Amino acid sequence: MHVMEGFLPWEWALFWTLAAAPFVAYGFLIIRRILREDPNQRTMLALSGAFIFVMSSFKLPSVTGSSSHPTGTGFSTMFFGVGVTSVMSLIVLIFQALLLAHGGFTTMGANVFSMGVAGPFVAYLAFKTMTKAGVRTPIKVFITVFLAGMVTYITTAVQLALAYGPFADSLLSFLAVFAVTQIPLGIVEGILFTIFVDYLERARPDLTEKAFPRRVKDEA
Amino acid sequence: MFEVDELAYRSAALRWSPAGKFLFALSLLVASLMATTLLVPLVVLIIGVALLGYSVRFRFPKVIGLLVLEGVGIIILGGLVIAIVTPGEAVWSLDLGLFKLIFSDTGLATASLVTLRALAGIGIMLFFATSTPIPHFADMLVRLKVPKEFAEMMVMVYRYSFMLLDEAGRMHLAAQCRLGFRGRMNTMRTYAKMMVGMFIRSMETAERSNVGMQCRNYQSGVAMLRQPKGITYAWAGLSVLSFLLLYQLNELCVSSGILLG
Structure with a gap:
């Protein structure tokens, strides 16, 4: 769920655009560096972006009876890091605005900040901490993906709460509305990616080697 | 979509x-x-x-x-x-x-x-x-002096999305024919398998596509048959x-x- 066009007052829209800009610029510098070092990575990066976009079109069953779709930022964070994820999120959000009329132009900065910066940043920190602590891959994947989704929606609720009403009451109300669909969705997405990484490790271990180095304990 | x-x-x-x-x-x-x-x-x-x-x-x-x-x-x-x-x-x-x-x-x-x-x-x-259309939007970004790598990445993501969506559609139909979406847990397993299939195929396609583009002397940039107006x-x-x-x-x-x- 993104902040729809027209939902943020212009001051907040500008603020979130300025807040997201340095992260996107940093991500872009990383992408530029990758492309300069190895131009062959261009197609690989583009296909990864396309994969995230197509994946976000999969409708998953939700506990509330509705259907939702994964964001893919948790996966992207584990495989490519926060910088690349922020740029990919911007591209996916532009596509969603232009192909599905989801989100909007004036709320683009706010949406990039929640989906491409805050969520992936917290998820990346958790992922690195768990890797250092030697947490098993399935648990690590589930928590990373779940956190990426949850922090995204908490940030969206904060953005709306800052714009409307007394902050604490407003935040609680927005969180309560989002929680109905987003907590089940976060769990479903976490399980989905845990199975995904498990299958991928078995089918193409060379692709997962960098993000999930195999340990003797895991092998056992 | x-x-x-x-x-x-x-x-x-x-x-x-x-x-x-x-x-x-x-x-x-x-x-x-x-x-x-x-x-x-x-x-x-x-x-x-x-x-x-x-x-x-x-x-x-x-x-x-x-x-x-x-x-x-x-x-x-x-x-x-x-x-x-x-x-x-x-x-x-x-x-x-x-x-x-x-x-x-x-x-x-x-x-x-x-x-x-x-x-x-x-x-x-x-x-x-x-x-x-997305390529027109990317062309606009280039004209507005947004780094061309970004616009190029956008057009490539857009074009590959069609390819992957087509592939995903075929996999979805095949899984449906095999009752792959019966029950919640079964649906999850099927989606995860589809995603792995798509991910691996997309990587293989990327490798083939890269060779193909190099053979055609691809020099980066957003190329279009008819350039939109400025x-x-x-x-x-x-x-x-x-x-x-x-x-x-x-x-x-x-x-x-x-x-x-």
Whole structure:
């Protein structure tokens, strides 16, 4: 769920655009560096972006009876890091605005900040901490993906709460509305990616080697 | 998903300058955001619907209806929360047993303004979406001096999305034929397998595609058969003029107390 066009007052829209800009610029510098070092990575990066976009079109069953779709930022964070994820999120959000009329132009900065910066940043920190602590891959994947989704929606609720009403009451109300669909969705997405990484490790271990180095304990 | 893209290629406003359309749309959206009266978003909504109608040659396909319905659902939910959380003098309450919803005068005014702004936003966004294909948007970004690597990445993601979606469609059908979506857990396993299949195939396609592009001496950049028009002074003037007119309209409404949000 993104902040729809027209939902943020212009001051907040500008603020979130300025807040997201340095992260996107940093991500872009990383992408530029990758492309300069190895131009062959261009197609690989583009296909990864396309994969995230197509994946976000999969409708998953939700506990509330509705259907939702994964964001893919948790996966992207584990495989490519926060910088690349922020740029990919911007591209996916532009596509969603232009192909599905989801989100909007004036709320683009706010949406990039929640989906491409805050969520992936917290998820990346958790992922690195768990890797250092030697947490098993399935648990690590589930928590990373779940956190990426949850922090995204908490940030969206904060953005709306800052714009409307007394902050604490407003935040609680927005969180309560989002929680109905987003907590089940976060769990479903976490399980989905845990199975995904498990299958991928078995089918193409060379692709997962960098993000999930195999340990003797895991092998056992 | 790509019905809107197909509409954009058939749009009556396809040949309009993408940068001009973008600037005009942005000026209307910002004017609507800055407004404190209901009249300005209402005017923007009317302009948006008229432009959308022109763009689709006044034949509204089903996909537009579905997108509007989905958007309206989210807008109403958001508006309802804003109406409840905004403090003010209570004018109406709804007892739901477990809790009581209290709507204040300020809350209802803010919610109606935000709802109207969001509806105006949908109208303008749909006009832009149904008249501007992604490659035109990328070309506009290049003209606006956005780093060409970004625009190039965008076009490549867009083109590969078609390919992957086609592949995903085939896998989905095959899984459906094998009862792969029977039950929640089975559905999850099938989706995970589909994603792995797509991911591996996309990597293999990337490797093949890269060789193919190198063989054709690909030098990066956004290439198009027919280059879209660039922005003209007329578009810039129209955007500034419409923004100023809407701003003045808002001031007039505020001073005379008409349709205040």
